[in-house]
Amino acid sequence: MSPYLKTITPEEALSILMDVFQPWYYDRKETVETLNALGRVTASPIFALRSVPHYHAAAMDGIALKAEKTFGASEKTPVRLLLGKEAFWIDTGDPLPEGTNAVVPLEEVNQEGEWVELIKAAYPWQHVRLAGEDVIKGEMLFTSNHRLRGEDLALLVASGVKFVQVKSKPRVIFIPTGDEIRDPFLDLAPGEAPEFNSVLIGSMVEEIGGVFKKIGPVKDDPSELRKTLEKVYKEADLILINAGSSTGRGDFTKMVIDENGRVLFHGISVMPGRPTLGGEYKGKPVLGLPGYPISAFVAFKLLAEPFLSAMLGQIPSKPPVIKAILAEDIPSRLGIYEFVRLKVFKSKGNFVAHPLPRGASVLSSIIKAEGLLKIPLQSEGLAEGREVEVELLVNPEVVERTLLIVGSHDLSIDIMADRLKKTYPPIFLITKNT
Amino acid sequence: MSPYLKTITPEEALSILMDVFQPWYYDRKETVETLNALGRVTASPIFALRSVPHYHAAAMDGIALKAEKTFGASEKTPVRLLLGKEAFWIDTGDPLPEGTNAVVPLEEVNQEGEWVELIKAAYPWQHVRLAGEDVIKGEMLFTSNHRLRGEDLALLVASGVKFVQVKSKPRVIFIPTGDEIRDPFLDLAPGEAPEFNSVLIGSMVEEIGGVFKKIGPVKDDPSELRKTLEKVYKEADLILINAGSSTGRGDFTKMVIDENGRVLFHGISVMPGRPTLGGEYKGKPVLGLPGYPISAFVAFKLLAEPFLSAMLGQIPSKPPVIKAILAEDIPSRLGIYEFVRLKVFKSKGNFVAHPLPRGASVLSSIIKAEGLLKIPLQSEGLAEGREVEVELLVNPEVVERTLLIVGSHDLSIDIMADRLKKTYPPIFLITKNT
Structure with missing residues (x-):
């Protein structure tokens, strides 16, 4: 007795959308400055342009020397090295002088005029931060489909990467429909309804990493909806039509999609959220979301969120x-x-x-x-x-x-x-x- | 043998900062458009300017009538009502006509010309969305110190609230120090270091809800640091000095803070992150963060994050x-x-x-x-x-x-x-x- 074509589970509905539109293969991309790339998703692997550190650096204050020259040093047989020739005062972070490969900490050094005396052998590369310890030039820092966090940007900057190629943000077009829909900040007469679902859905779209645009509201008139879709579909990666996906007198989403594409499913076995429609309009994915806010929220969470996340190569995080x-x-x-x-x-x-x-x-x-x-x-x-x-x-x-x-x-x-x-x-x- | 004043636990350090600066009482505020308030924190309670819905609305398609007129209706004693006078065709969302208080669904109505016949009594307010069911005009929607989510903005918009008073974003000034610090996108000679901690710390500050500004880098010279602090402290809600908080030859943070304020602690028992300093500079909170990125990250997480969160009346969320x-x-x-x-x-x-x-x-x-x-x-x-x-x-x-x-x-x-x-x-x- 369901007025819908055939009610299916939300898992089935999602799997139909994934099969038909293959969002994992979404590949619009652009190049942005690393400093503006927080939260963006890499579209290609990123390689280090510089080693970090880019030179052998002292990891302590002390003297730099060639470790081999201290071999055999002991209290009985101290080793003496000439300052400025064989041993060099050095601070943390300074580059190791040519020919040296170890740092002896301040407190283990006895200075006697031009000479330093050591009573313990140093081992090669002790207290040295080796060039490339953190990052090696040419190394792959991030694969494709990696969402860049603050620490990732810091590593990119450290590695000299000024620009990164990222996926373009999926463009979500949201079309509220209904004769009664009004600007929410007007004085409303009885029977008029403030449009606010765009705020709810828009913030979720942006949270996922998409870009949100509201078009409308559009009246309960199939020709108006048809015209609007025709105008916007080329610039959309996902179209959301809000309300009108049910089966009442003013519900034209199914009809309009049927004319210029196909309805993939109509009705999902979820409450709230049942009157949800999925389809294709001239090759673009379309979801008809129910009008009531909680229904729209649930339908978005179940279908649009994993779909958009997949475009960005991501899996929605599970709530605690x-x-x-x-x-x-x-x-x-x-x-x-x-x-x-x-x-x-x-x-x-x-x-x-x-x-x-x-x-x-x-x-x-x-x-x-x-x-x-x-x-x-x-x-x-x-x-x-x-x-x-x-x-x-x-x-x-x-x-x-x-x-x-x-x-x-x-x-x-x-x-x-x-x-x-x-x-x-x-x-x-x-x-x-x- | 610690070179620090006295190493304390991070909990003790945080509690000193909270006691001295009372960040819970931070109260800079501003008014913003609701549509731009995602993630902002309310500075005062917010009240609904309109009920949602703002009128009694039909919750189903059918006829609106006065329930009392149907009392006693049965198959044997049907009740007949005159259309346009006692009963009115109505769609979901339409306002109830004057004098009606219930909706009878389409499928329970028999129309006979000008009349409808009912064989079951309706009860008052059945299938009606009462005015104020969701929100009542004048109701407190949010208390102070509430971080606004997308769904919150939707409710505010639904309730006719166009502007909200929010806390101003805490201003964090970040001062990288060190003779060796360079623009990270330059070609660097050995001994020169790219500045990238600002990217790491900056994104964390913005994530919490603060506004981040980098000043510098500043050379390892106490008079330069002094000049910089003097120039920026008035515009800061928190000052972070990066590197120079240790006890080496080039570490002047402690000295400069001591001159114009007071050091509250120097050294925390954390690894990495030990050379962390907390103090007051002319009434403003200052943290000296260690130079190595992981140390700076840890010190920030332990001290700056809960401090800034408290300014916004928030508790940092625990990771899973x-x-x-x-x-x-x-x-x-x-x-x-x-x-x-x-x-x-x-x-x-x-x-x-x-x-x-x-x-x-x-x-x-x-x-x-x-x-x-x-x-x-x-x-x-x-x-x-x-x-x-x-x-x-x-x-x-x-x-x-x-x-x-x-x-x-x-x-x-x-x-x-x-x-x-x-x-x-x-x-x-x-x-x-x-």
Whole structure:
């Protein structure tokens, strides 16, 4: 009785997208200055242009000498070397003078006028930082598909690499649709809706390393959507159409994609997030994301995030997971993979999880949540007291330090929470209203 | 016999800095557009300017009516309502018409000309998204000291909040010192050193949410350092002097701080990172960071990161931790808290950790490392085969998928690693050279 072509699991949907579009082979690239390359992904291997250090350097203050000349030195048979000819005062970081291969630390040297006296043999290359100890000129520093961190940039700079070839940021075009959609900062009449999903999705796109552009909003009119797609598809690596992917009267995404490409799947067995569509428009990947923010968030996380990450040769990082005890029963429908938002806190050494409102329209439920519980397809729900794995949406450290107050809404508690956060941020006070 | 005033633990050093400078009370602030506030930290509580939704909205397609008029409806006693007067066709998201308080879904309605017939009572507010279901106008959305995520911005936008008051980014001034320090992209003579610690430290500062500025390099000359500090201290929330905090002939940080402020500690019991200095220069916090990159990295992580985070009311997030088996003995000195870089991979279901070179000068050791092992003060080392807790420096998912090759350096393996990363990024090939 599903109005969708055929509902499939999110794993199947992702695997269809990966097979059809092969995002691992995405290869638009550009050259940027190393100093501007933080977070970018290498498009080719990078080789060192200079050894680090680029010369044999003293690793201590002392004298530089040829170790072989000290062999046999002892208290009874000290070795004497002429300063400026056989032995040279040297500071940490100085280059070793020609013909020397070791450094004897300050405190082991007796100076007598022009001479130094040693009562212990030095071994070759002692207290020397050899040229290339850190990096050897010509060495491969990074392979392709490496996301550059601050320390990586420092190593590149140390190795004399001023420019790097990186993958161009995948271009994500986001098209909000709907007659009721308005600029969010206008005064809105009843029936008008502020457009804010672009903010949610846009920040996730940029976090992954893509570049985000909003086009629209577009009215609930197939010809307008058709025109917009025709205008933007060439400049997109991924097109997201927001709302209109369901099966209601104003939902034209399927129709428009069918005309100029093909629908690959329509409907995924996830709640929230079910009315999600995947397709191809003139060779470009298109996702129809549901209109409700939590549904759009879940569909993006399940499909768009791994897809964009693959373009950049990356795997999305897994969120930290903790084990928590459910404080309430959570019923769930068989055959649906469900995302439940939770408040999580610590009580008597255990984490305890309280489910938040499950409506797909309630954006604040994801903001108030510390954790996410995924109820698998084949489960009919989870009972109070059961231990579950919770993906954290916040710094684990925060959960450890959180004080939860459950009860009816009381503004004075908000004010207390603000005071506490202002004067002593290491303790968090949160509330769950009943 | 330590040349330092008195070596203290990093915990003691941090607690001195926190006591003297009270970074929790940092309160420079500014107003920014919500759309530009990703990652910024609120400086005051933020209140909703609009309810979300701002009107009672239909949550399904169907007819809107007054629930009370359907009471008693059954198959035997259906209720008939006049369309356009008592019942109104409505789509999801539409405002409820005046005088109605419930929605009956399409499939439960029989239309007969001007009339609809209902055989089941509706209950008040069924299938209605109540005004304020998500957010109530005037509600406190976020307390002070909340770091704004993408979903938070979406909620602010939905609630009509166009501007937010955020903490100004703490200004970190970084002063590299040393006669040998040069622009890293020049051709360098032996004895000249490329400046690259600013790249390492700068990206960490920006990651935390600070703004980074490099001044210099400054020569090994106390009067130059004095002049530079005098010029910049007013515009700094934290001053980092790089190198010159040790006790050698060219190390003037302590002297210059002593003249115009006070040294709070000199030397911390950490390796690498020991020659670290903390002080006050005309009321501003100053850290002298060691010159070797790994030492500077460790000292920054231990002291500057929590200090800057506190200014923003945040706690640094803990890296993910795994348990791994040591593949080699790691000796360590009693009384020193030591950071060892490790290569980590999975073998027969267990994580195995190989120590990397321990020199403080070898920046590549932190780049090649997947993990960090902290050997506590009171340990003389750890034995091969022992299980240890390793802080991961990479996405845990990467470690799960890593193939380690140990042996002498072979360029063809680098090329294989690059090929693999290019054509099938989900598997990682890494090498440890012996």
